Amino acid sequence: MDNQVFSALLSQARKQHPLVHHITNYVTVNDCANITICAGGAPVMADAAEEAGEMASLSGSLVLNIGTLNAGIIKSMLLAGKAANNHKIPIILDPVGVGATRLRTESCRRLLDELTVAIVKGNAGEIGVLAGADAKVRGVDSAGLKGDPVAVARTFARDTGITVVMSGATDIITDGERVLLVENGHSLMGTISGTGCMATSVTGVCAAVSKDRVMAAATALAAFGLAGERAAEKSRGPGSFKPALFDEMAALTPADILTGARIKSS
């Protein structure tokens, strides 16, 4: 594809510096904050029921990540989500580990039922579980999806009106009509905790500055994947890869997207 639109979208994110409100897990929250800054946004994390809605209404987008959820967190997600919906602020949902436990599955269904979610981003197992496909999740990792992943994602998007991002070696992004495939990324990204969550945060940055969910998500995944590719060249392993990933995400320019994004229509 012509990468001009993705390049312009990253440029816009850097210019607008949107506030990205997160209600997320305590495992990777610091990584989410830092990658949000590197991508051009301003992260804020506020999960108390008393302020979650107020903070969401002030933000450019709302990231909901269920990595370490509990009843209180779900309540805050619903309050923040409703405030976001009222203010037309896009919600990006990362259904971490959905399918692994009843709590995760039921909580995701409730979030999807009660909120208008703009983008849902998960691995093949997670998206498969949400879509009702034959899919498995082990802990927080995908343990397989039977069937054609593009078809599963596309049908789920079409049925729900949500833009779906199924992350993997090739990321699949679809609103039910358009399907984009993003081929940026590096295997080292799978060797650290938090790259999935970080990709969602970067998606939050991009979704805050564009109403085109598919283009926003593709920009985010391509930019983050490209940063991963460059970081891998400078790393000796997963430990040195993480700081390098932040360095490269921060250094990534719209011009880099022009030449380096590998996005194609399916």
Place this chain on the structure above:
Amino acid sequence: MDNQVFSALLSQARKQHPLVHHITNYVTVNDCANITICAGGAPVMADAAEEAGEMASLSGSLVLNIGTLNAGIIKSMLLAGKAANNHKIPIILDPVGVGATRLRTESCRRLLDELTVAIVKGNAGEIGVLAGADAKVRGVDSAGLKGDPVAVARTFARDTGITVVMSGATDIITDGERVLLVENGHSLMGTISGTGCMATSVTGVCAAVSKDRVMAAATALAAFGLAGERAAEKSRGPGSFKPALFDEMAALTPADILTGARIKSS
């Protein structure tokens, strides 16, 4: 100024290795723990109401950081704070994002009303909000303070008896009488999450070993800023800057403070 007193204060921190109890946010808590060690202290984080007071009473200082607060955290902060006050242990408050939501503003007022706080450290927006000045906070970032920041900080300190640290390109430290300006620091410090919180933790280390709050805060900010300057020289971006910041803070000697601290009286 003659840097001898700041140098001696850092030396004292390294010798006494004070226990610094934190009730803080889950976003940057790991950074706070590590910078406390690098500065010479021993961090402990214990926020359950059942033990917050007991742990505080055993500590050299108490750091209260409202980055991700909720009703339970505030209760624990009050319990820990009262125990600290009873034992004459200094409290350092970081009012993260005060002004952004009602919960943050009301919680800070309650902490300031019910506890004797030794030092409050925030950005210009946060200190401005607390001081009742014309100030704004966006998420957890300062969005401007109208008026002379030194005058705002000084009046707030004089009115409350609290030593005020207003962080920025030049940090302002005042007890209402004395005003010190710290010019150490580097712009890369603003590109990662947690440098504000870390500066507060280092202030906790220094306040644990000196009753002179202004000198303790100035030592902390100069030392941390100097570590930031040195780390910046060894960094390729925000990702590599953070490990370098810990390296440099740990390597910083009292002799480095003698030659490198840039602190002046206003």
Place this chain on the structure above:
Amino acid sequence: MDNQVFSALLSQARKQHPLVHHITNYVTVNDCANITICAGGAPVMADAAEEAGEMASLSGSLVLNIGTLNAGIIKSMLLAGKAANNHKIPIILDPVGVGATRLRTESCRRLLDELTVAIVKGNAGEIGVLAGADAKVRGVDSAGLKGDPVAVARTFARDTGITVVMSGATDIITDGERVLLVENGHSLMGTISGTGCMATSVTGVCAAVSKDRVMAAATALAAFGLAGERAAEKSRGPGSFKPALFDEMAALTPADILTGARIKSS
């Protein structure tokens, strides 16, 4: 000792890729997740009462770390622990800061009373407190144990049937009969927050693939210590040490254990 068994055990961990469920503190949780991956496991953190038991029953081992505990966490630990016991899944307990506050001491006693714990891993002060010896803990650090540490650990193990790991310059591992001493490690490991917690996570990975608790713990401590030694060679201080530690843990091969593990019988 012949390092063949330790080498084979690490090899087994890498092959089985066990799910290691953690209910742990929010200070070092990200480090625990990443070191689990580097050691060969798949980390999952789920501490809500609604899912803790379900997640534990799906896992290869359960790590309970009381670094930042509260009433809700203890409840989840008991639920997860009972599920683990029912499914014969080994529990590894890290009694962080036990002895520093009543909450920590009482919570540990309750966990040890109500659950069948496979391995308990703490510093000399923590194990001493649990054993009823003359020991002190300051914050989360050992502040001394009077008497012979090997004797304290051995008696505690014999009395309880729990495999005891007392970490230190030399790690002591005993089931009451056998005593192994692990001499791998580096002083830089004491300069960052989280190495104790990470050692427990690596122990969780190894305990998931071997019923011999002593051998599993010795493998974990030797491997992690060896990674620390190698990381130290590539570090300029505590900040650069941490990424290097992950790099070296991930790069460590069974062959490295053969030549580098320094484990002896006492």
